[in-house]
Amino acid sequence: MSQPSEMEIFREFIRKKGLRYTPEREIILREILKIHDHFDVDELYLRLRNQGHRISKASIYRTLPLLIECGLVQEVYQEDGHMHYEHIYGHEPHAHFRCLSCRRVEEFQDERLEEVAEEFRRKHGAEIKRVRYELLGYCAACLKEG
Ligand SMILES: [Zn+2]
Ligand SMILES: [Zn+2]
Incomplete structure (x- = not known):
């Protein structure tokens, strides 16, 4: 039995919540999975923008709590008044x-x-x-x- 992928987990979670699965949310998750370090919203926003995605910081701020709630991302630490995150699914707790x-x-x-x-x-x-x-x-x- 193979573990469900991050995308599958997220899709299922969104479906159960009765939310709409938007391509935007998927792009945000895909980018987060590429970051193998801690990141903040500004960094994520810039990475997406540099790839030509027009995704607002507001959508990132709206998507992160969903990713946290379904266990794919966690808040790591607060610095200079903003939160840093990391993806955790499939990673040893640390x-x-x-x-x-x-x-x-x-x-x-x-x-x-x-x-x-x-x-x-x-x-x-x-x-x-x-x-x-x-x-x-x-x-x-x-x-x-x-
Ligand atoms: Zn030092
Ligand atoms: Zn960490």
């Missing part, structure tokens, strides 16, 4: 370290994060959909420079 000086973002994995979520779930009877864990500080290179 946490982030963000350097406050050079703004480098590093990903790391630690199974203990899942354990904390599991323990919380048991204790509080909650349903955990996503684990988001972020360390903020200064990277070794920045510390060296003082």
Whole structure:
């Protein structure tokens, strides 16, 4: 049994919500899947524009919550007042370290994060959909420079 593709998941989700499946939304998702790093709306907008797509930032802002809701994209961190995202489907869950000086973002994995979520779930009877864990500080290179 093969896993459904991102496109299939998104189409099915849109259908279940009773929304219209627009080519625009598909173009946005396709572009996001090509970005193998964290991105923000401005970056995504520019990438689309450079390829000749006329997609407004407003449509990107409208599409992102749908992609998050169906589990294809997640919010990663807020910087300078705007959110950065990444696509997550088919990727191992990971946490982030963000350097406050050079703004480098590093990903790391630690199974203990899942354990904390599991323990919380048991204790509080909650349903955990996503684990988001972020360390903020200064990277070794920045510390060296003082
Ligand atoms: Zn740094
Ligand atoms: Zn990441």
